[in-house]
Amino acid sequence: MEILVILIPVSLLLGGIGLAAFFWAMRTKQFDDPDGDAQRILTKDWDDRPKP
Amino acid sequence: MAVVEDFGRAPISACPACAVVPAAERIAALRAERDGRIMLSLPLAHCAACISSVEAALSAVPGVRSARVNLTRKRVSIEAASDVTAAFLIEVLAAEGQEAHELDPGLLSTTETDRQGRDLLMRVGVAFFSMMNVMLLSVAVWSGAEDATRDLFHWISAAIALPTVIFAGQPFFKSAWASLRVGRLGMDVPISLALILASSISVYETWMSGHHAYFDAAVMLAFFLLLGRYLDHRTRAVARSAAEELAALEVPRATVLEDGVEVERTISAILAGDLVLVRPGARMPVDGVVIKGASEVDRSLLTGESLPVWAGEGTLVSAGEVNLTGPLTVRVTAAGKDSSLHRMADLVAVAEGAKTRYTSLADRAAKLYSPLVHILSFSAFGYWMWATGGDLRYAINISAAVLIITCPCALGLAVPAVITSASGKLFRKGLLIKHGTALERLAEVDTVVFDKTGTLTLGMPEPVALMDHPQDAVAVAAALAAGSSHPLARALAEGARTENVMLAEVTDIREVPGHGIEGIWQGTRVRLGRADWCGAAPVAATATYLSLTGKTHAFTFSDRPRPGADKAVAALRAAGMKIELLSGDSPAPVRALAERLGIADWRAGVLPAEKAARVAELSAAGHKVLMVGDGLNDTAALAAAHVSISPATALDAARVASDIVLLGQDMAPIADAVRIGRQSARRMIENFVISGGYNVIAVPLALVGMATPLAAALAMSLSSITVSLNAMRLK
Numbered sequence: 067m068e069i070l071v072i073l074i075p076v077s078l079l080l081g082g083i084g085l086a087a088f089f090w091a092m093r094t095k096q097f098d099d100p101d102g103d104a105q106r107i108l109t110k111d112w113d114d115r116p117k118p
Numbered sequence: 119m120a121v122v123e124d125f126g127r128a129p130i131s132a133c134p135a136c137a138v139v140p141a142a143e144r145i146a147a148l149r150a151e152r153d154g155r156i157m158l159s160l161p162l163a164h165c166a167a168c169i170s171s172v173e174a175a176l177s178a179v180p181g182v183r184s185a186r187v188n189l190t191r192k193r194v195s196i197e198a199a200s201d202v203t204a205a206f207l208i209e210v211l212a213a214e215g216q217e218a219h220e221l222d223p224g225l226l227s228t229t230e231t232d233r234q235g236r237d238l239l240m241r242v243g244v245a246f247f248s249m250m251n252v253m254l255l256s257v258a259v260w261s262g263a264e265d266a267t268r269d270l271f272h273w274i275s276a277a278i279a280l281p282t283v284i285f286a287g288q289p290f291f292k293s294a295w296a297s298l299r300v301g302r303l304g305m306d307v308p309i310s311l312a313l314i315l316a317s318s319i320s321v322y323e324t325w326m327s328g329h330h331a332y333f334d335a336a337v338m339l340a341f342f343l344l345l346g347r348y349l350d351h352r353t354r355a356v357a358r359s360a361a362e363e364l365a366a367l368e369v370p371r372a373t374v375l376e377d378g379v380e381v382e383r384t385i386s387a388i389l390a391g392d393l394v395l396v397r398p399g400a401r402m403p404v405d406g407v408v409i410k411g412a413s414e415v416d417r418s419l420l421t422g423e424s425l426p427v428w429a430g431e432g433t434l435v436s437a438g439e440v441n442l443t444g445p446l447t448v449r450v451t452a453a454g455k456d457s458s459l460h461r462m463a464d465l466v467a468v469a470e471g472a473k474t475r476y477t478s479l480a481d482r483a484a485k486l487y488s489p490l491v492h493i494l495s496f497s498a499f500g501y502w503m504w505a506t507g508g509d510l511r512y513a514i515n516i517s518a519a520v521l522i523i524t525c526p527c528a529l530g531l532a533v534p535a536v537i538t539s540a541s542g543k544l545f546r547k548g549l550l551i552k553h554g555t556a557l558e559r560l561a562e563v564d565t566v567v568f569d570k571t572g573t574l575t576l577g578m579p580e581p582v583a584l585m586d587h588p589q590d591a592v593a594v595a596a597a598l599a600a601g602s603s604h605p606l607a608r609a610l611a612e613g614a615r616t617e618n619v620m621l622a623e624v625t626d627i628r629e630v631p632g633h634g635i636e637g638i639w640q641g642t643r644v645r646l647g648r649a650d651w652c653g654a655a656p657v658a659a660t661a662t663y664l665s666l667t668g669k670t671h672a673f674t675f676s677d678r679p680r681p682g683a684d685k686a687v688a689a690l691r692a693a694g695m696k697i698e699l700l701s702g703d704s705p706a707p708v709r710a711l712a713e714r715l716g717i718a719d720w721r722a723g724v725l726p727a728e729k730a731a732r733v734a735e736l737s738a739a740g741h742k743v744l745m746v747g748d749g750l751n752d753t754a755a756l757a758a759a760h761v762s763i764s765p766a767t768a769l770d771a772a773r774v775a776s777d778i779v780l781l782g783q784d785m786a787p788i789a790d791a792v793r794i795g796r797q798s799a800r801r802m803i804e805n806f807v808i809s810g811g812y813n814v815i816a817v818p819l820a821l822v823g824m825a826t827p828l829a830a831a832l833a834m835s836l837s838s839i840t841v842s843l844n845a846m847r848l849k
Contacts, residue, residue: 099188109167
């Protein structure tokens with residue numbers, strides 16, 4: 067059972083990373099247009115070079 | 119935090135027109151501040167190709183710095199130089215085949231509601247993170263962790279759950295406190311009680327090395343309820359912004375002539391006796407008498423008349439009419455509160471006052487549920503105190519378990535999930551639900567009342583049998599019409615263009631305001647315009663007349679029905695609805711349309727007050743009326759009806775008074791709305807039954823003290839997931 071000493075902090079850390087990623091996504095407005103973002107990957111507009 | 123009122127709704131203004139005026143002023147101020155920003159609504163955008171074509175077309179316009187489509191909200195925000203107008207961009211998009219409407223760039227209010235939504239979503243995320251972690255530890259306890267390990271896991275759970283409950287539970291605590299302070303037992307009181315009781319009893323049990331801790335239940339409760347609250351907030355945010363959203367196109371300003379000098383003034387500063395200049399294309403800001411100029415005015419929004427009316431010296435005009443061809447100078451007889459526009463608004467206020475406030479299904483359920491939960495929990499506490507001879511710890515444990523299990527997890531999700539799913543479906547079809555209970559009310563509708571001009575028809579005339587006229591006549595008429603902005607002339611020119619008519623060579627074309635257009639063709643004078651001016655005998659239909667080498671021709675027009683109008687009417691009739699057509703227009707065009715759409719029950723020449731009275735009469739007879747209208751003359755009827763729909767092209771007051779706005783031109787979605795409304799009401803009731811069913815099984819277990827944290831977690835998550843899945847079944 068000593069492994070718990072490592073496993074519990076690891077699971078909390080991983081969860082914490084997920085939470086931090088969620089905070090980042092909220093702050094940078096990643097959830098404002100889910101439908102549009104889903105469609106945008108289908109456009110061919112900037113396939114050859116990155117958008118300036 | 120605006121989540122104070124638990125199942126509250128966006129406030130309804132008692133008088134839509136009053137609500138519109140300050141809004142319009144605010145918009146004007148806002149526009150002046152940040153004129154570089156334009157927002158357009160794109161009701162038809164739906165795919166990747168739409169995004170790229172819209173963005174490419176807009177970016178190609180000189181002066182546009184950036185254009186970004188938001189497909190979820192079906193709008194595009196444009197950063198542009200201040201000389202780029204929304205009207206021009208709308209034309210650019212029309213050429214791309216995209217319908218667009220200007221939106222109020224009320225950015226201040228949108229970011230404000232977004233901030234609240236984001237705040238809630240953040241709490242949802244935190245609750246989700248904690249739920250997952252606490253659950254991981256709880257599963258270990260459930261599957262048999264003992265003694266020190268169990269205690270350790272409980273302590274770690276406490277360390278995660280307590281901050282989460284404090285942070286994520288705030289919306290509930292605040293609203294529970296607010297409702298307790300005014301002496302009401304809102305839905306949030308049992309929720310807060312359950313959260314607090316579950317956390318504190320679990321801490322105590324952990325301290326005492328007890329077997330059961332409810333940290334997972336507390337966090338799960340917070341998560342599911344926040345999710346329901348967030349969905350509810352999103353629906354209401356849409357409802358709140360909808361009224362502001364579609365731009366108030368008329369800014370309440372007028373051009374006043376002071377000693378022959380033109381001065382811009384707000385309407386509230388205009389007094390009776392002032393002289394007001396109204397340019398062609400502008401709306402009359404006041405009631406008055408024409409003292410100079412000749413023109414034609416379009417009264418369709420006020421009265422429903424489809425044919426423009428001649429106006430010259432001495433003609434009485436009312437606020438809200440549109441001046442069509444020539445500039446008019448008007449002496450003000452009534453402005454502001456006394457104007458006919460305002461009297462119409464008063465009519466709406468009366469109708470809204472008489473409208474019974476509809477209590478939503480969720481409200482009714484909450485009213486029943488809240489006291490029941492408290493009574494159950496307290497009587498469980500009392501009983502076990504008595505039965506165990508005063509074992510406080512055991513009794514509190516039982517009453518906490520009862521509170522946790524009965525907590526309206528599914529109830530809090532049951533309605534928001536259905537409404538979100540349904541309004542999402544309808545939004546994709548081009549309908550904006552402004553009011554939370556609109557869907558439930560729509561489900562009860564059995565009678566549909568339509569307005570004609572601008573609702574069933576587009577308010578755009580189209581020529582009838584144009585090519586039956588001699589070719590010369592058509593060619594000359596089209597050439598004359600090409601130079602005018604009069605609606606009939608534009609329709610004639612458009613009709614000739616689609617028939618590929620070669621325009622005749624007419625010279626010296628000049629428009630005579632209020633009469634028509636004249637020119638020289640092959641050395642003779644030709645005229646297109648009103649019957650008396652052309653020397654023609656008037657016919658009993660909407661028509662314009664051509665005098666050509668001594669002969670006259672009458673070009674007749676019919677109003678173009680809105681696309682999908684026939685489909686909508688047929689589908690509504692198939693759904694068992696009684697359909698009526700009430701129009702302020704003259705009998706001939708109303709009958710023509712009624713026959714074309716197969717509506718047996720029609721009335722023409724109906725005054726605004728009569729429309730509202732007819733709706734009230736139907737309601738009094740026990741019918742639930744759906745009113746569909748766009749004009750100011752429909753506003754009172756829209757407010758009086760059980761539920762109402764107006765197209766996006768409708769006047770502000772009409773849009774504010776209605777519950778649902780039709781964003782596109784197509785009318786067919788109205789039939790879908792009724793169908794989806796009925797379906798969603800059914801789903802809501804099913805959801806109540808489902809969550810009630812779980813309670814019927816789990817509550818007795820909790821009452822006899824057999825509910826473990828595992829049972830609570832199972833009941834809660836299963837019922838929440840089932841109601842969400844049931845809500846998704848909407849087609």
